Amino acid sequence: MLQVQFIRENQEAVLTGLAKRNFANAESIVNQVITLDETRRATQVLLDNVLAESNKLSKEIGQLFKTGETQKANILKEKTGQLKAESKELSEKLTLENTKLQELLYQIPNIPHASVKAGKNEEDNEEIFTEGTVPDLGKNALPHWELAKKYDIIDFDLGAKITGAGFPVYKGKGAKLQRALISYFLDKNTAAGYTEVQVPHLINEASGLGTGQLPDKEGQMYHVTEDNLYLIPTAEVPITNLFRDELLKVTDLPISLTGYTPCFRREAGSYGAHVRGLNRLHQFDKVEIVRIEYPENSYKALDGMVEHIKQILRELKLPYRILRLCGGDTGFTSALTFDFELYSTAQNRWLEISSASNCETFQANRLKLRFKNKEGKSQLVHTLNGSSLALPRVLAGILENYQTDEGIKIPEVLVPYCGFDIIN
Known part of the structure; x- marks a missing residue:
């Protein structure tokens, strides 16, 4: 705010x-x-x-x-x-x-950073970095939803039976690969200095207001009306709210946290071929990174978050690009957002897998989250958040880009976490 x-x-x-x-x-x-x-x-x-x-x-x-x-x-x-x-x-x-x-x-949304260009939607975003080689899979490459069915590792119909569309069931090696990615992401984050936390998956109204999901995205969240609680759309919300109404010491900063949670989004009105399979879900897993920073250091911290996510994608050997979002596509609370997208060879398109954002003082003002600076005066902190990473589209990218005639190979860095090197 x-x-x-x-x-x-x-x-x-x-x-x-x-x-x-x-x-x-x-x-x-x-x-x-x-x-x-x-x-x-x-x-x-x-x-x-x-x-x-x-x-x-x-x-x-x-x-x-x-x-x-x-x-x-x-x-x-x-x-x-x-x-x-x-x-x-x-x-x-x-x-x-x-x-x-x-x-x-x-x-009123946050004011964009000076580097953010005007624009209406995702078509006006700026590509600022590309890395990785798109594999040549041949004309018989399958999209991940067909691979999931072929190898019986994700069942979309069974999820629809239990709950509804957008709630998949992971099975066998699919479930193990999902768990391996979560552990790998958390290990990478903690090795980089982030402290792991486990947080509630439901939040109260004050928490939603604090990080800006309410009232802006009220219709996109699942609401438990009897208790007036909301299922979290991202771990950013409960993690950042750990510090709501706090006056931090100057020596407390910076604060770097990471956490894994399921995420719940109604995604009302999302239909069509572009949301098939894992492309758009109502429930999905994500590992988040959150930073509470000195105002003068926050953009250096954002650059550090971007480099950290880059390193993870390099180790997974997935082709990706980074976009600087235009004003019209930047989230309500963010001043500057970089989106990461990986290339889905089988679908022949880019899939968003992460966002790294600096909200400057916007969330801190709502949260009443301050610190006492060196002069002893109370000052708003800067809050930052990023996906490191959202699992569905990373998993989709691995299934599609690592497919071979023998089966789906597992990225080398994940083999110790999975206990196997191929899905066949």
């Missing part, structure tokens, strides 16, 4: 940034924020003056009773009663104005 003071002092820059995102009604909402903030501050001044006058009169009343001037004291008591009623009215007005202001601020 953007700070009101920042919006007030940088109105033109805010509108320019929101224009990069094609954010509708930006000028109207920003003007409403500024106007409501002025009204709110004026109400606060009136309330402070009334309370100050009331406190002053209370002291005078005490002195008058001590000196026996009861009549004068009672006259002032009537006035303090009026002031009390006035302060109550002003307090209620201020609460309402604060609530309306908060609701407006919740609607």
Whole structure:
């Protein structure tokens, strides 16, 4: 969430940034924020003056009773009663104005970093890096959903029977390969200095608001209405919320955490051939990395996250590319996002497998997550998150790009985790 003071002092820059995102009604909402903030501050001044006058009169009343001037004291008591009623009215007005202001601020996405270009959608994203060799599989290469059926390692129909479409069942070597990837990703992350955590798979409303999933993505999350809890769309949410309402010491930073969780997304309206098999799921596994950083170090940390993900993909020997997302495709909370995509040879297209994002102070402001800087002043941290990695499309890429006439070979780095080197 953007700070009101920042919006007030940088109105033109805010509108320019929101224009990069094609954010509708930006000028109207920003003007409403500024106007409501002025009204709110004026109400606060009136309330402070009334309370100050009331406190002053209370002291005078005490002195008058001590000196026996009861009549004068009672006259002032009537006035303090009026002031009390006035302060109550002003307090209620201020609460309402604060609530309306908060609701407006919740609607405004983060301002893109200066390097982010304007754009409408994924077609306007910038490719900034490509690495790896796309294998020549020949004309008989199969997509992963056919390979999964051929080798009986993933059953999409059985998942649909149990739950519905988008909830696959992993079987035999497919389940072992899935587990191997999770362990491998976690080991790579912890070796790089990330501390592993296991977190709840459901969150409360405050957690969803803290990291920006609510109210922006409310319709995309599964909601347990009776308990007002939400199934997590990503481990970023519970991991980052570990620090909600915290005032960290300067020596606590930086904080680097990693965790594995299943992720749940309704993905309403997702249909068609492009979502077949593992391409788009309602439940999937993901290993996440999260960093809490000094503001001046956060973009160096983002570069480090990108290099870390690169190294994992190099070891898996999967062809991939990196995109800098345009304004229109950048997530609500992010200032800058790099997407990783691997090339699916059998499908002849790129599949997103990771995003690494710097949210700057946007989430921290919602979370009330601060640290005391070297001068002893309270300051918002920067929060960053990245997939390292999302499993479904990585698994799809391995199945498709490693297929041979003898079976599906296992990437060398995963063989110790799997206990086998081929699926046949």
